[in-house]
Amino acid sequence: MRIPDHPTEIRARLKARLARLARLGSDQPLLAASLAQIRKRCGRKTCRCHTHGELHTGWHVTYKAQGKSRTVYVPFDLLDDVRAWIDNHKRHKELLAEIHALTVALIRTHTRAKKRKAGRP
Numbered sequence: 001m002r003i004p005d006h007p008t009e010i011r012a013r014l015k016a017r018l019a020r021l022a023r024l025g026s027d028q029p030l031l032a033a034s035l036a037q038i039r040k041r042c043g044r045k046t047c048r049c050h051t052h053g054e055l056h057t058g059w060h061v062t063y064k065a066q067g068k069s070r071t072v073y074v075p076f077d078l079l080d081d082v083r084a085w086i087d088n089h090k091r092h093k094e095l096l097a098e099i100h101a102l103t104v105a106l107i108r109t110h111t112r113a114k115k116r117k118a119g120r121p
Helices: 007-023 076-118
Strands: 034-040 056-065 068-074
Touching (some): 034 076
Antiparallel strands (some): 056 068
16 A cells, blocks of 8 residues: 555545445454364264274364463354454454554654645745
8 A cells, every 4th residue: 555645645545444444344243363174083983083084174263362372163154154254354454554554654744744834845
């Protein structure tokens, strides 16, 4: 994203990003996690995973809680929802990074714009 030099342009882009943030996925939860497919053996001795070596497939979500990695099993019927929640978090995260960059640019250009308004070079 290219950041403009003039505060008016920065404010317009910032306003547009904030409006997008308000519209973006307000009806869907956010999940700051990663989704991983796992292959494992179950606990039954007569199962195919013990006799033939074919492992079961499952899904886990890994996230950070109080500085530690935590993992939670994801049921198959919830898998599509979890993927959507993770994607929603990524979209919000990218949009927040753009808002941050524009806000910093607005702070940096403030003094120059103030001097320009006062009639100084």
